[in-house]
Amino acid sequence: MSDTPLLELRNISKRFGGLQALDRVDFNLREGETHALVGENGAGKSTLMRILSGIYQPDEGEYVFDGKPVQFHNPVDALRAGIGMIHQELSVMPQLSVAENVFLGRQPGRAGIIAWKEMNRVAEEELHNLGFDIDVRRPLESYPMGIHQVVEVLRVILSGARVLIMDEPTTALSPSEVDRLIQLVDALRKQNRSIIYISHFLNEVMQVADRVTVLRNGQKIDTLDIEQASLGKLISLILGRSIEDTLPAAEDVHFERNALEVQGLQSDVFHDISFNVGAGEVVSIYGPIGAGHFDLARAIFGLYRFDDGALIVDGKPFPKGFDAKYAIKAGAAYAIESRRKSLLMDEPNYKNITMPHLGKISGFIPRPQKEIKIADQAMTQVHVQPHEPTSAVGRLSGGNQQKIAIARWLTFPPKVFIASEPTRGMDVGAKKEVLGILRDFRNQGYGVLVVSSEPETALAVADRIIVMSHGRIVATMPNSESLDKDALMRLV
Known part of the structure; x- marks a missing residue:
């Protein structure tokens, strides 16, 4: 990869009414390089790329491509010059075949007659060169979303693009599809393609990028070689304040006894998940909806199938194919995210409390007075109001x-x-009470695993925080007063 820029943007400025969207931004891209562009929403990433791809015109500045000054009045101009953009919303036609989508609008042939055999052959060959061997005659809709994206990328490449702008390419992808997209980026790099990779997922940026540029409030903050970057440093640059010290590599945490050990858990939605929860520790797993952490919680309790890995509760390994009944007997408890699904709303409080334990309480023969007494004690312990079993x-x-x-x-x-x-869905007071109960569990020596899409909840209760994104653990860290929700959210 040459250090000479293939593409340079110099002093680019853009204003929308009273908003200064870009302020004298410089950016360059080398041949065969993957250069990531990161920043918060509104930092100017998309505006800069829309200028480069001909959608917007800059108020000031110039751009040089392959050593020559250029100006693009529309996306067609940019693509003719060799710059193509892959948007979050793909422009494929799922009902058509893979090959038809690859050559959409420029099918090979003469006099309006499509050369189907040639089109299928070239599409199959080009996809193979990128590491994808699929039947190009099948409708695109029969393949997962990751293949749709590969097809869109190939179409832009075959249109003559030397530079690809990929805007949040993994947002709608499953964990396995993210892996394949990263493989695609590597394959394109080997073909000497230049890629601008826009992403909020900093763990992906660390995997795919050669360099990374940070924008904040419409200004370029810094450009780093990826070897100089770290998650903490990137988050600090994005947010504009130092938080690196709050994101250390998590030290091994040792307890006299582990309440839970998760070893290499693997499924269709989460990959290679390993962590421990100590007896007397609260561990929070934070991630956005779709990160895979809720299915992981179900899997630990026997409600979601996993393909590989091991679970150990209180030193006892779980057998393959265990169910929730086994998990309960072995010492696992699970409060699911939907109260309406976990509780029988028309039934009394005492029945909801004793329901999982009827076999132990009464041999499955209803004994209301005994159940009410047990429920009364439990309701007192967690301060249920009104106290009416x-x-x-x-x-x-x-x-x-x-x-x-x-x-x-x-x-x-x-x-x-x-x-x-x-x-x-709780008010501040109720949240405080529930989190207090979970901390009490920890103080009584239980291992507590909190799974949440709310960073505030993860931070409020945890001794240690695990961050998941796209089905993988991307960070593990001890909780600290200086760690905040913005820092957590940047990790996903």
Whole structure:
């Protein structure tokens, strides 16, 4: 890869009314390089790339491509010059074949007659060169979204693009498809293609980029070789304040006893997941919806199939193919994210609390007085108000319903307690109470695993935080007062 820039943007400025979207931004791209562009929403990334691809015109500045000054009045001009953009919203036609999509609008042939055999052959050959061997005669809609993106990339390449702008390319992809996209970027690099890679997922940036440029509030902050970058440094540059010290590589945490050990768990939605939860520790797994952490929680409790890996609770390995009944007997408890799915809203509080344990309480023969007594003690422990064991759970507030969902596991205390979205939809007071209950569990020696899409919840309760994105663990760190939600959100 040459150090001589293939593409240079110099002093680019753009204003929309009173908003200075870009302020004298410089950016360059080398031949055969993958150069990532990162920054918060509104930092100017998309505006800069829309200028480069001919969608917008700059108010000031110039750009040089292959040593010559250029100006693009529209995307067609840019593509003719060799610059193509892959947008988040793909422009494929799923009902057509893969080959037809590759050659959309420029099918080979004469006199309006398409050369189908030639088109299929070239499409198959070009996809093979990128590492994808698929039947190009099948409709594109029969393939997953990752293949749609590969087809769009190939179409732009065959249109003559030497520079590819990829705008948030993994947003709609599954973990396995993200892996394949990263392989695609590597294949394009080997073909000496130059790529501008825009992404919010900094872990991906660290995997694919040769260099990374950070924009903030319409200005270029810095450009780093990827060897000089770290997640902490990038987040600090993006946010404009130093948080590097709050993102150390997590030290090995040792407890006298692990309540939960997860070893190499693998499924269709999460990959190579390994971590421990100590007895007397709260671990939060934070990630956006779709990160795979909720399915991971279900898998630990026997409600979601995983293909490989091992689970150990309180030193005892779980057998292959275990179910929730086995997990409960082994000492696992799970409060799912939907209170309405976990509770019988028309049934009394005491039945909701004793339901998982009827076999132990009464041999499955209903004994209401005994159940009410047990439920009464559990409701007292978690401060349910109003304290009415025989009242329908549906009459309680959301916060008190969540307390009931937690209280059912106090009858026979577990070794590890898993809580998915434990504070979702609650007011501040209710959140504080529920998180206090989880901390009490920790103080009593339970292992507590909190799974949440709310960074505030993860930070409020955890001793240690695991961050997941696209089905993978991307960071593990001890909690600290200086770690905040912005830093966590930048990691995904």
